[in-house]
Amino acid sequence: MNPPEPVRISRRDALQWVVAAGAALGAAPGVGFAAETGARTAKPYGTDPVLNKTYRPGDLWPLTFAAAQRRTAVALCDLILPADEKSPSASAVGVPDFVDEWISAPYPIQRADRTVVLEGLAWLDGESQRRFSRDFAALDAAQQSAIADDICHKPRAKAGLEKAADFFALFRNLTTTGFYTTPVGMKDIGFVGNLPQVKFAGPPKAVLEKLGLA
Amino acid sequence: MPLLLERKTQPQYDVIVVGSGAGGGQTAYVLAQAGVKVLVLETGRNYEPTKETPMFQTPGQAPLRAARTPDKHFGFHDATVDGGWTVPGEPYTVRQSNDPSGKFRIASDWLVAEAKQEWMWWRPRMLGGRTNHWGRIALRMGKHDFKPRSRDGLGIDWPFDYEALAPYYDKVESLIGVWxxxxxxxxxxxxxSSPGVLLPPPKPRGYELLVQKHAKTLGIPVVPSHMAIKSGHPNYAQVAERLHPGDPKAQEIFVADARQRAPCFWSTPCGRGCSIRANYQSTTVHLPPALATGNLDIITDAHVREVSVDDRGRATGVHYVDKKTRKDMHVKARVVVLAASxxxxxxxxxxxxxPRFPNGVANSSGKVGRYLMDTVGADVIGQIPALEGLPAWNDEGAGTALHLYAPWWQYGEQLAGKLGFARGYHIEISGGRQMPAHGVTxxxxxxxxxxxxxxxxDDARRYFGSTIHLAGRGEMIPNDDSFCEIDPDVKDDWGVPVLRFKFRFSDHETRQAAHMHRTFREIIEAMGGRVISKLATDGTKAINPGGSVIHEVGTTCIGSDPRNSVLNPWCQAWDVPNLFVTDGGPFVSNADKNPTLSIMALAWRSADHMLAEMKRGNL
Structure with a gap:
């Protein structure tokens, strides 16, 4: 059995957007510059990396976010996964660093995502300015949600905001991936495991009863 | 692992084995235990699972949360070194399904879901080969599988029946540990299996029990899997006697090493390999006791390019490129075994x-490279409301290994021609509350x-663990249009001409894949769930690309007639009696039984024949 291939349905859409965004947003030289440098100097980790050690964002390739981009990314991470009674917010467990690591990586998927994320963050601040005259990170929760509600689900996205919806979907996936692969996130989602045991006990009685298997 | 690091070989060996995976490891183990001087050549680097395996590492500790990349095609922690669908410096060529010109190009696809290649070829470059990362599914071929043509008129019969291999299945299962x-x-x-051979299977996981319950209503049996994972300590003395009857020294070496293998501790994915040596890898099960005999040398980074033969047409040894020095080397032996995959x-x-073998050694039949097969694969993912909102519990089990599976259940209907395709498949079930990874929500x-x-x-908490993944793995019938040959234009970085591939599935395979999708939808709906992956009624859309299941077999077919087979029933070349092939190459059918266990059983049987022939002075 081979591990299931991750479903990457939105890949082609995202790539198309990269092309479109490149043409449409030529007037954002700062973003374009950032989009080029980090990834160009980054080196892949190669086909034989050391596996049994811990890597942190920035260990393998330089990160990208400038202060303003990072502020917007933090705000969006925390809108997607805010703190609640059970667990902290995404930014409290380093998710923005992971997003930065992702978009700074020297691989084709990540390079395509890099453009989507950087252009998307710029779009988000532009849209915030247009609607509320402030950057996204400075908006209150209701204002942030007003924008997010328009782009959080592509099938319902407002006309003209389909590409922003693709950005949101990508960013949400990166945020949840980053969060639920931390010890805090694993506990929150209800994963119990990665621990040696003498015996595999199977599901407890309460679960078997709920499943109608007791 | 103590190897021949100074790279000085003996002037002459009894047997050279090319490759250190399932076939090579098994061959080397049997021969070295019998006192034969063996040299194993491995094109990859040395690899030490006890030191290198990322046990308990979380995706959060890996770059990019361990996502697949062009450097690590199965994700960061997968036990594959310097390889995958592409190997640096070692290309192969294929045609693209979207290129009507039919031109051969250097293979570059690395995401199966987006592959356009007609064929994909997975290779690692490490000691132990693919046994380090494989799925550990260890199914025996059955009596129909050895005589497919006699049964339904299609494909090719093996030159022997199940009974000839059964004792070797018992031996292999006993040696490697199969639950x-x-x-x-x-x-x-x-x-x-014979009584006392199998180790006890673990309890099923929650989602597996639920699939079992509902599949039963559709007439699909769901039973304990057979996995090459040590689930407990066997009676070592009994096992040793079964493996090496009347040979106390071999028994002692086996027992001393087997006791060092810890039983599974029900955690961490098997695809990373296993530092406690609970699952079978050639590097943790075959090679350590073989080395302990003192009869085995191993050279890694040794890229074998050809078999050398003398004027009489006998193999004298092999030429290899030492990847460390780029020098061409030659080593000699009485017998050459190819187990390179x-x-x-x-x-x-x-x-x-x-001059004697203008089309290649052992190829007077013209069959070398022919009858390339993979396993038919198709997958469906379902979401099951009954699995939502359950209290958290440890349902990890043996890493990502199956505890239950569904063997093929419609032999009768199929033989009666009611299904529209000739061969069956089994169902591999995964899902549930596995460690969160990339794309978890x-x-x-x-x-x-x-x-x-x-x-x-809140939704993440509610829905986590409520998906199941059903993977069909089915038999492919060999056909004349699926083969490999030498590409006349392309050489690898070591100057060795590379393979190019032609491959196609027949209607038997694509209809089988469509049947998988239909059946999996039925199972998921019987469970009250819904399909969340793409369903296809067109089998050509349901089927995974050729090679993507990584069960490529065939290309050096076994048979009873030298005119239409490469190897005799002992995996011995018809044309060159001191040349053997003991990997997946000899297969003439590729049953829905993942091939690794059969490769090992076949290799053991072949090695026994070698020993007998050496004793008789014929080799």
């Missing part, structure tokens, strides 16, 4: 051209309307 259960009555074409062994034979978006915020967190 499973015998069924009463025995299921059709799904052989039981299906395709790679064919490549070596085809590249060994002499992505599938929820369609279910919750793109939720974010507090609702997304």
């Amino acid at each position: 499973g259960s015998n069924q009463t009555p025995e299921l059709e074409n799904t052989p039981n 299906g395709c790679e062994s064919a490549r070596i034979l085809l590249n060994s051209r002499t 992505r599938w929820m978006t369609d279910l919750n309307g793109g939720a974010y915020g507090k609702k997304l967190k």
